[in-house]
Amino acid sequence: MSEKIWIVLQQRDGKINKMSWEAIRAGQALAAAVGGTAEAVLLGSGVQEAANELAQVSLNAVHVADDENLADYTPGRFVKTLEAAIGTAQPAFVLFPHTYQTVDYLPRLAQSLDAALVPEAVSFEVADGSVVWQRPILGGKMFATVRAKGSGPVLVSLQSGAYAADEVEAGTAAIESLSLDFAAMAPDREILGVEEAAGGEVDLSQAKVIVAVGRGIGDSDKMPTMQALADALGAELGASRPVIDSDWLPRNRQIGSSGQTVTPKLYIAAGISGAIQHLVGMKGSQVIVAINKDAGAPIFNVADYGIVGDLHEVVPALTAAIKEATTG
Amino acid sequence: MKIAVCIKQVPDAEARLRLSGDGKWIDEEDLSFVINESDGYALEEALQIAERTSGEVVVFSLGPERVREALRKALALGAARGVHLKDPAFLGGDSLSTGRALAAAIASEGFDLVLTGSQSDDVGFGSTGSVIAGELGWPHAWLVMGVDLDEEGRKVKVTREMEGGMNELSNLDLPAVLEIQAGLNKPRYASLKGIMQAKKKEISEPGPGDLGLAVERLGESGAKIEVLSVAFPEAGKGAQIIEGDAETAARSLVEKLQKEARVL
Known part of the structure; x- marks a missing residue:
């Protein structure tokens, strides 16, 4: 099988976070295991430098949606953008870092695509020609092994530390612009701002x-x-x-x-x-x-x-x- | 304001866990169950909003017969009615098929707001509330640490937890689904009067047909993932356990921290 594996990255102020690098490594490992190709997806505004950094990673392509309407994360625009992109490209697997932002919108993406959702995976194996995923249950006291069934893409979020960011394979990747009518997508949420949760700072x-x-x-x-x-x-x-x-x-x-x-x-x-x-x-x-x-x-x-x-x-x-x- | 609260009944965190016969879940016999922690906070928030707005809380739960006990407890705390999705066709699903059934039950009567916990303490998908929102076509927010309704009941200002000690502030149009993080409020205890009143409150049990749902889209058959097995983590690389009574173990630990680990 030559399956397309997508990795949707998370950035803040143009900087790709560590868990996203871990997800890239997971995507490279999955591509090697199933004989597929790995491609990254980056959403945001003013993310050209991050895209250039990704151009030096062993990936088949990097799809970049760089638009001021994506400056703030909103579930409405992120879900609509990814729904359209995944619908066109038909990747077999789409990997995400299991961050709070991912968990906020990923179930809606799965619901709108009617796609299998495997949250918080810590590892995968290829068994009898299909990919199975391990994930913690019952507060980490046990682990479940799960497998997607039916057709459509499999959406997986990867728990922090499951794969090593420093093992990402270097190489080259072609940057491709992902252009959609972002302004026409309802954001679903009016972002007012970000504040520090804790009172005083204790480091x-x-x-x-x-x-x-x-x-x-x-x-x-x-x-x-x-x-x-x-x-x-x-x-x-x-x-x-x-x-x-x-x-x-x-x-x-x-x-x-x-x-x-x-x-x-x-x-x-x-x-x-x-x-x-x-x-x-x-x-x-x-x-x-x-x-x-x-x-x-x-x-x-x-x-x-x-x-x-x-x-x-x-x-x-x-x-x-x-x-x-x-x-x- | 009319509020739907979705709760899940989960094994008590203190419970001793054993594998079930088929190796796909835990043995539920003799296991004690509780209302999922973050769902308890969602229920408390809903009760407080209902009290302020002369509203009503209806509590929904999907699960086998034992779940009735969790619904009774929610009624004792102040919910007006319960809806129990217990038909076998509803059971054994993932968050997609579970959310689909709950959304249909919620949609069969009108609500201004749906509250639920952000994550279950058993399977921990953290997705069911968002799926409900998707099915209803309503906005949602996950990991909610603050709920501030405007006076007209048209918008809600939400504080949502982000990584690294930061919060996101946003406005959502109502109706909306909010997935509550544990710690939002101080959940109340049931009063004796509440427990007595709960016995007279209605728990309805609609089936797939009542909700206009095809059984192939529900429960295990409607799920997009299947559980192949569950297991305890491999032992071996764990801690060096220090034996003895408290005093002996403490002395022995200090010695190891000084001489073996060299961190004291």
């Missing part, structure tokens, strides 16, 4: 040691115990999403896909189960310690050291042991 990315707390701490009155451990280590406190949602810590201390990405030399995760949205924000840490009462928690898969137990007993003991070791 956890520079922290050398982080103590991160999760839902497992149970209640906000346990926070001083966690602070004591952080103090003993000279660490910053961070948290997974449920703790932030419960207002036990301010939003500017959230670690994960909707918070900060951190790479400290030591990361202690207390009462964090390890949902994939959290893992993408901390798995680059040098040494990861997990404390959790559930031995099956996915956090133990990425941790270097684990203690299975009640964190209300383990954390005070750990604080004491650290004080003893560092002062003694």
Whole structure:
């Protein structure tokens, strides 16, 4: 089979994001596996420099829609543009980075094309002549293997880190202009602007040691115990999403896909189960310690050291042991 | 304002999971189920809007018989009525066929707004609400962290979460579908009075024929993807587990962090 594989990239201010480079790598790997060709698609306004960068990648073509009506992302225009382009070119697979922007419009694209949708894939295999995809389910505790059925393109979004951006194959690609009547497409949404979500800025990315707390701490009155451990280590406190949602810590201390990405030399995760949205924000840490009462928690898969137990007993003991070791 | 809320019943996050016999899902016997977390926030937001606007909340759910319990809970919290899509033809679908059925049920009566959670905690497609919007031809927003309705009820100002701690602000024309992110509000608890009243509230169970839907487009047969298998991640490359009581394990960990990992 000679199948056409498209990779739809995401850019901001003309810069292609890392997950899009990862998606390009996935597209190149898929093209090699099925004997197809990979082509990229870039939507935006003033994206010529990004397009030139893509011209030096091993791709069959780069389709660029560069138009002021695409300056702001809107689901209406992105869906209509891609619906028309995919309808004409008939790619077998269309890959996307699994970003919040992609998840916002991709289901509508699938719905309007009546196309198979595989969100949040982490890998693929070719089995019996068809491509199967693995994706996390149940908060990352398990993985499902799925396959598209019926006709039409298969739309797949790829989870962060599934493929390596630095393994993108260099080469050359021809730039092709994708020209449609963008102004005639209803944007579906009037963009008012973008603002910072967190109050003050706390830069956890520079922290050398982080103590991160999760839902497992149970209640906000346990926070001083966690602070004591952080103090003993000279660490910053961070948290997974449920703790932030419960207002036990301010939003500017959230670690994960909707918070900060951190790479400290030591990361202690207390009462964090390890949902994939959290893992993408901390798995680059040098040494990861997990404390959790559930031995099956996915956090133990990425941790270097684990203690299975009640964190209300383990954390005070750990604080004491650290004080003893560092002062003694 | 008349608001439809779509909820999903999912396994309790604390539940111990086992593979089902066919290896395609988990064994649901003896499993406890809850209302999906972000759907709970969507329901709370809808109840607050209905209270402010003297409106009404109708709660929809697609799933087997057990889902009735989740609908009852939503009624106890304050929803006026429930709609349960339980016909076997509706079940086993992907977000496309599931969204199609829910959209048809919603379209069979008029609504100003549809709220649902942004993502289910079991299969996690994060797509069903957007598919509903596509079927209805309404605007939508995913990962909503703020809902601000204008006084005439014609527009809604939406705060939508983006990556890296940024939010997008936008206006949507009503009717619209909003997919709510967990943390938007403080979900209420059911009162005893609410639980008593819920017993008298109606839960209708329309079938595919009532909604004018062909069964080939629904559930498993209408899905565009099929699940071949599910599995636990491979063990082996995981953490070095440190044994012993809290004090022993803590001392042993500190020693390893100092001497083996050299990070202390």
